[in-house]
Structure formats: C-alpha cells, structure tokens
Amino acid sequence: MLYIVSALKPEAQAFVDHYKLKKSKLNNFTIFSNYNIRLIISGxxxxxxxxxxxxLINNFDITDDDTYLNTGICGASRSYTIGELIECGGVNYNGIDHIFQENRPIISCVSEEVATPSYELADMESYGFYDAVIHNPAIKQFHIIKVVSDHFEPQKVGKEETKSLLFNVIDDINKIINF
Structure with missing residues (x-):
C-alpha cells in the first residue's frame, strides 16, 4: 500500500485525478483511496x-511492502527550476539536521511561508511527517519528495498551478518509490 500525506487539496488533487481515488473521512481528515493507495490531506x-x-499509522496495518510518502510543493533557491522534482534526504527543523538518505538535498521545515531566499529548500510539513514515520519501527520505506513551486514567492502559486506541478511529475515520483 502507498500512503501519501499532502498538506493541501490542490497537491492531493493531482493524485486523486490520476488514480481516480474515492473520497471519505478518517477521524477529522479527508482521505482519498483505491485498492492500493491511501492519501490524506493534513493541512x-x-x-x-x-x-x-x-x-494513517494508527488506523491501518503496516506491512513490509508499504511505502509512506510526503509530497507537495516547496519553495527553493534559484539554483532549482520551477517544476523540478526533489527527493529529499533529510529535514532541517529548528536548526537540527535529520538525515535519512545520504547525498540528497536537505529541506528546511519552517513555521510560515518564506518570502525571502533564506533557504535552499523549504516547506512547512516535512518534519511532522518525518517525526511520525521515524518513530514507528514497522515502517520500512518512506520518502519526502517535493516539487519546486516558486523561488520564495509563494503568493505567485495558485491552486491550478499547484495541481499541475504535481500532476506533471507523478510518473517520476512512482519511479523513485518503485510504485
């Protein structure tokens, strides 16, 4: 089973449309699923x-074949191109690097949208996802994969652009996670 955590509905909508996922509720969350994918919108x-x-961890049995994926958009320095897919190898949160895959970029997880180029890569959810999966020894495979949406100009990224950015890289994400 592929478990996907996305913050925003436009991020999730690319997967919902591509895989024809059906909507339901799980506790206070909206979840979309089919026979081999469960996607939750975290906020x-x-x-x-x-x-x-x-x-997700608490409500579904975890098997060795399961993959947990945090995906969505991120801000990035100008060394990255808009639409570039980034497989993160670590998360920096509160000044501490949490490395889980060598030789991959580290994303900074921040508490609010960033409008100045202070980071190489930044999002607002990656550490929360990482913190949940890393503390469950039953989870063998997890990924944080982001798509560059802007160069720290979040006001320029609309819902349709967000959906399109993710829709354009679904096949590439699948290759990375062997799905």
Missing amino acids: MGVENARLATQT
Whole structure:
C-alpha cells in the first residue's frame, strides 16, 4: 500500500485525478483511496502533518511492502527550476539536521511561508511527517519528495498551478518509490 500525506487539496488533487481515488473521512481528515493507495490531506504545518501521518499509522496495518510518502510543493533557491522534482534526504527543523538518505538535498521545515531566499529548500510539513514515520519501527520505506513551486514567492502559486506541478511529475515520483 502507498500512503501519501499532502498538506493541501490542490497537491492531493493531482493524485486523486490520476488514480481516480474515492473520497471519505478518517477521524477529522479527508482521505482519498483505491485498492492500493491511501492519501490524506493534513493541512499546513508540522503538527497537522504529524497528526495526519500518525492517523494513517494508527488506523491501518503496516506491512513490509508499504511505502509512506510526503509530497507537495516547496519553495527553493534559484539554483532549482520551477517544476523540478526533489527527493529529499533529510529535514532541517529548528536548526537540527535529520538525515535519512545520504547525498540528497536537505529541506528546511519552517513555521510560515518564506518570502525571502533564506533557504535552499523549504516547506512547512516535512518534519511532522518525518517525526511520525521515524518513530514507528514497522515502517520500512518512506520518502519526502517535493516539487519546486516558486523561488520564495509563494503568493505567485495558485491552486491550478499547484495541481499541475504535481500532476506533471507523478510518473517520476512512482519511479523513485518503485510504485
């Protein structure tokens, strides 16, 4: 089973449309699923991502074949192109690097939208996801994969652009996670 955690509905909508996922509720969350995918919309922020990820962990049996994926958009420095797919190898949160895959970029998880180029990569949910999966030894496979949406100009990214950015890289994400 592939478990996907996305913060925003436009991020999730690309997967919903591509895989024809059906909508339901799980606790206070909206979840979309089919026979081999469960996608939950966490809402923005570390705590929301942690709670949504933990909700998936608590409500479904984990097998060795399961993959947990945190995906969505991120801001990035100009060394990255808009639409570029980034497989993260770690998360920096509160000044501490949490490395889980060597030789991959580290994303900074911040508490609010960033409008200045202070980071290489930044989002608002990756640490919450990471914190939930890393504390469950039954989870063998997890990924944080982001799509560059802007160069720290979040006001320029609309719902349709967000959906399109993710829709354009679904096949590439599948290759990375062997899905």
